[in-house]
Amino acid sequence: MTDNAIVVQGLAKRFGEVVALDGIDFQVPAGSVFGLLGPNGAGKTTAIRILTTILRPDGGHAEVLGLDVVRHADEVRYLIGLAGQYAAIDPNLTGRENLRLTGRLAQMPTADARTRADELLERFQLSDAGDRPARTYSGGMRRRLDVAAALVQRPPVVFLDEPTTGLDIYSRNALWEMIRELVAEGTTVLLTTQYLEEADRLAHRIAVVDGGRVIANDTPAALKAQLGSTVIELGMSEDARAARAGELLAQRLDANPERDGATVRLTSDDGSRLLMDVLRLLDDQDLAPATLAVREPSMDDVFLALTGHRAEAETAANGARRGRRGARARGAA
Amino acid sequence: MTTATTTTVAPGTRRVARSPLRPVRDALAVAGRNLIAYRRVPQLVVFSTIQPVIFVVLFRYVFGGAVRSIPGVPYVDYLIPGIFVQTTVFGAIGSAVGLATDMKSGLLERFRSLPMARSAVLAGRTLADLARNVFVVALMAAVGFAVGFRVHTGALAFFVAMGLVLLFGYTLSWVFATVGLAVGDPETAQAAAFPVMAPLVFASSAFVPVASMPGWLQPFAEHQPVSVTASAVRALVIGGPTTSYLVQSVAWCAAILLVFAPIAVQRYRRTV
Numbered sequence: 001m002t003d004n005a006i007v008v009q010g011l012a013k014r015f016g017e018v019v020a021l022d023g024i025d026f027q028v029p030a031g032s033v034f035g036l037l038g039p040n041g042a043g044k045t046t047a048i049r050i051l052t053t054i055l056r057p058d059g060g061h062a063e064v065l066g067l068d069v070v071r072h073a074d075e076v077r078y079l080i081g082l083a084g085q086y087a088a089i090d091p092n093l094t095g096r097e098n099l100r101l102t103g104r105l106a107q108m109p110t111a112d113a114r115t116r117a118d119e120l121l122e123r124f125q126l127s128d129a130g131d132r133p134a135r136t137y138s139g140g141m142r143r144r145l146d147v148a149a150a151l152v153q154r155p156p157v158v159f160l161d162e163p164t165t166g167l168d169i170y171s172r173n174a175l176w177e178m179i180r181e182l183v184a185e186g187t188t189v190l191l192t193t194q195y196l197e198e199a200d201r202l203a204h205r206i207a208v209v210d211g212g213r214v215i216a217n218d219t220p221a222a223l224k225a226q227l228g229s230t231v232i233e234l235g236m237s238e239d240a241r242a243a244r245a246g247e248l249l250a251q252r253l254d255a256n257p258e259r260d261g262a263t264v265r266l267t268s269d270d271g272s273r274l275l276m277d278v279l280r281l282l283d284d285q286d287l288a289p290a291t292l293a294v295r296e297p298s299m300d301d302v303f304l305a306l307t308g309h310r311a312e313a314e315t316a317a318n319g320a321r322r323g324r325r326g327a328r329a330r331g332a333a
Numbered sequence: 334m335t336t337a338t339t340t341t342v343a344p345g346t347r348r349v350a351r352s353p354l355r356p357v358r359d360a361l362a363v364a365g366r367n368l369i370a371y372r373r374v375p376q377l378v379v380f381s382t383i384q385p386v387i388f389v390v391l392f393r394y395v396f397g398g399a400v401r402s403i404p405g406v407p408y409v410d411y412l413i414p415g416i417f418v419q420t421t422v423f424g425a426i427g428s429a430v431g432l433a434t435d436m437k438s439g440l441l442e443r444f445r446s447l448p449m450a451r452s453a454v455l456a457g458r459t460l461a462d463l464a465r466n467v468f469v470v471a472l473m474a475a476v477g478f479a480v481g482f483r484v485h486t487g488a489l490a491f492f493v494a495m496g497l498v499l500l501f502g503y504t505l506s507w508v509f510a511t512v513g514l515a516v517g518d519p520e521t522a523q524a525a526a527f528p529v530m531a532p533l534v535f536a537s538s539a540f541v542p543v544a545s546m547p548g549w550l551q552p553f554a555e556h557q558p559v560s561v562t563a564s565a566v567r568a569l570v571i572g573g574p575t576t577s578y579l580v581q582s583v584a585w586c587a588a589i590l591l592v593f594a595p596i597a598v599q600r601y602r603r604t605v
Contacts, residue, residue, distance in 0.1 A: 052446040077448035088439035092370040104362045105449040107355070133373060149443065 005030040005157050005188035006051065010060035012212075013046050020046040022212035023060060028190055028205075030065075030156075033183055035203030035220075036192040037299060043212040044192035045085060048161050051190070052082045064157055078107070081150035081158045085165065087142040088149070091135035095126050095145050098134055099152055106153035113152070120148040124178075140171035147175065151182070158182060160191040164198060176202060196299040200224065208306060215306050227297045227305050230271025232278060234264040235291030245287045252281055258304075264289075267297065356450035363444075363457025364464065367431060371465055377427060381469050385420040386476055392416070392540055393480045400541050406571055410485070413477035414494070414566035415539030418559055420473055421466055421502030422534050425509040426526040428462050432513035433522035441601075455597055459506040466502040470495055484570045494569035497582060501562045504586040507593040514600040533559045538567075558585040 006028035013021040021043045028034040036044045049055040051062055053073040062069045064076050089098045096117050103113025121130040124144040129137060134145060143163070150158055160179070164172040179189055179202055193199050199206045200220040208216040208223070216223060236242035239262050246259040255266045255274060268274040275294060282288055371377050392412050402411035435441050435454075444454055474482075474495070484491045512529065513522045536550055537543075537559040546554050554560055562585070565578035 049442075054442055054445045074448055077446060080446060082443060082446040084439050084442050086439035088443035090366060090370075090435075090440060091438070092373045093366060097366075097369070101362060101366050102443070102447065105359055105444065105447045105453070107448055 003030055004028060005032075005065055006034070006190060007063045008047070008051070008060070009062070011047065011050060011057050011062055012059035013043075013050060013055065013057050019212050021050075021057070021060075024207075024209065024212070024214050026207045026214060026217055028188060030188050031183065031186050032204040033179065033189045033191065033202050035199035035206040036190065036209055037194070037196065037199045037206050037302070038192075038209035039194060039299070039303075042209040044209055045161055046212075047209075048082070048084075048159050048190070048192060052080055052159055053077055078153070079156055081153065081155035083143075083147045083150040083158075083160050083163060085161045087146040089134050089142060089145050092133055094131050095121060095134055095137070095141075096130040098145060099149055102149045102152045108153060116152055116154075120151060124148045125174075140167055143167060143171065144175070147178065156186070157188045157190070160189065162192055162194065165194070194299055196297060196302055208302060210303065210307060216302075223302060224297060227301055228267035228269050228271075229296070230268055230274070231293075231295050231297050231301055232266045232268070232271065232275055233291075233293040233295070234266075234278070234282075234289040235293075236262045236264065236287070237290045238262060241287060244285075245282055245289070248281060248285060248287070249278060253277055267301065356452050356456065359450040359453035360456035360460055362449075363453050364460040367458055367461035368464060370431070371461075381424050381427065381465055382472060384423065385416065385469060385473055388419065389413070389416055389473070389476050389480060396540070401545070402542055403571075407481070409477075409481045410483060410571055411542075411567065412540065413473070413482040414570055415537075415563045416477070417470055417473055417495075417498045417566055418501060418563045419534050419539050420469055421498060422505060422530055422559060424466060424469060425462065425502060425505035426523065426530065427465070427509075428458055428506045429509035429513035429516075429522040429526045430519050432458060432510055433517055434519045436514065436517045437519065451602070452598070455507075455510055455601055458510055459503060462506040463499060463503050466499055470498055470502075485572050486570055490569045494566045497562065497565055497569070497579070500586050501558070501582065504589045504593075507590060507597050511593050511597040511600060514597060533557060537563060539563045556581070558582070558589065561585060 004027045006026075008024060008026050010023045010025060011021050012019075012023050024043065024047060026034070036047060038044050046055065050057045051064060051069055053069050053076055056070055065079050067076050067079070069076050090101070093101065099117035099120055100110075100113050103116050104110060106113075108116065118127075118130075121127045124147070126141060126144060126148070129141060134142060137145065143166070147160065147163060150160070163179075164175055167175065176198075179191070183189060189202075191199075191202065203220060206216075206218065206220055206223055207214045234242075234245065236245055242259050242262045242264050246257045246264050249255060249257045249264070249266065253266075253274070255268055255278075257264050257266045259265075266274060266278065271294060279288075371381065389412075393409055397408045397412065400408055400411075402408050432441075432454075435444075441454065450456075508529070509526055512525055516522050516525050536546070536554045537557060538554065539559055543551055543554045543560065561578050561581040565575065565582040568575040568578050
């Protein structure tokens with residue numbers, strides 16, 4: 001046995017002409033949180049579907065707790081929990097019935113499934129709504145129920161596909177807290193996300209996925225160190241002024257400004273110092289920006305740093321059939 | 334902690350041993366879940382109960398007077414066997430819509446990640462539809478008797494007839510399950526099911542004798558599964574030559590199951 005809960009080697013999957021996974025590799029140490037970060041169509045969901053035995057890979061190899069996900073699919077299913085991108089619950093069943101059904105289908109004795117359902121409703125603050133049909137639930141409640149269903153059989157490995165997409169900040173924070181508790185109990189979590197912040201807060205390691213390939217695999221700290229911790233965005237009133245501002249800042253500051261239309265973007269580890277220098281310089285030259293934003297780096301910035309292009313999600317109709325991203329164009333100074 | 338199969342099972346989780354009963358247990362769990370929907374979703378209740386009642390009333394009292402059926406047999410006795418069969422056909426659309434809904438909602442995806450029997454989703458769906466048909470056919474019989482339907486043969490023949498109706502309904506569940514999995518969207522499933530269903534129900538002997546139809550339509554109308562089943566049920570409750578229709582109907586059921594069950598299973602395995 002290894003200390004890795006999940007091992008993925010050269011995993012490949014195509015849907016017709018579309019390459020969803022182009023040979024990805026990563027390992028997830030037992031008891032850790034691993035983040036797959038990437039835009040829509042990067043192949044994150046396809047990877048999760050293969051690891052949860054829903055899809056068969058075309059090539060490569062994947063193991064969960066030492067068991068091959070194709071040859072030992074049934075054994076693997078006893079050890080995993082999945083919360084997919086869409087809340088996979090039966091709207092006509094109550095929250096309690098949904099959890100009991102999942103428990104029974106996970107081959108738990110009926111009495112255990114009942115106890116576990118009550119326990120999870122309590123834990124996810126759904127006890128009061130537990131006997132209402134799930135179709136009456138709010139989006140946040142559905143998502144909580146969905147994650148609860150993934151935990152019914154106390155799986156040692158849990159897969160969460162964009163768990164916080166569409167959640168309000170309160171629900172998101174509650175879910176983050178839940179994930180931390182799971183890990184404290186020894187559960188291994190693989191989650192996908194489009195948000196660098198989420199991966200940063202939760203994951204011990206992050207694999208950045210693009211076009212079906214892993215383009216970086218590192219700790220959140222190391223990834224962010226490549227970026228600088230603060231992004232400053234200056235919105236100029238017109239492209240020409242942005243170009244002049246970009247040139248000026250490039251000459252006078254130890255920063256690497258890049259221009260995208262009328263926007264000039266700088267990253268730095270010392271954001272407040274840089275901000276003051278930037279504004280002083282621009283003011284002197286009568287180049288005051290029309291808008292100003294100071295923020296943490298986003299996934300977009302990670303992509304730019306790693307690939308030289310922005311993360312443009314393909315607008316595919318079918319989530320399962322998302323594949324390689326199309327042509328990308330970027331106009332930076 | 335007890336575990337029957339693997340050595341690496343989560344601490345604190347007890348499991349039922351993986352027994353040969355797993356497919357049965359899981360199919361029953363899924364069937365129970367599907368039946369709850371029939372109780373809680375008003376459209377489904379209306380579709381499976383009120384609509385067939387309306388058909389009985391409509392044909393018995395509105396169209397019935399214009400139909401010349403078998404001489405010496407009141408139209409209501411001709412009609413009700415046809416209604417039994419028509420009801421199961423309309424009801425089977427529920428299989429298509431139900432599976433398509435589960436597919437779209439991502440529920441099938443969760444099921445496929447659970448250590449449940451692979452057969453359970455389809456077995457549970459068709460089993461739930463069978464249970465619903467038992468209820469609906471009983472209701473139709475009650476309504477039929479209330480509007481003047483009488484069995485001319487005997488109790489045994491009547492129950493054989495009901496059994497045949499249920500077998501036919503179960504067969505159709507597999508056809509419409511295949512449709513539902515193929516289209517994967519509830520509205521499309523409803524739309525796709527209608528063109529399959531309409532010629533089978535209306536170009537049949539369910540409501541009017543085939544002899545009253547144009548010549549080019551008669552060969553189809555005479556031998557298609559709805560007609561032979563309706564004729565078999567009719568022969569069983571009114572009397573007359575029965576064996577030929579009964580054999581044809583059962584043969585149709587067997588043939589349809591042999592074709593569609595493997596297709597449905599195959600589609601389920603490939604569906605995400």
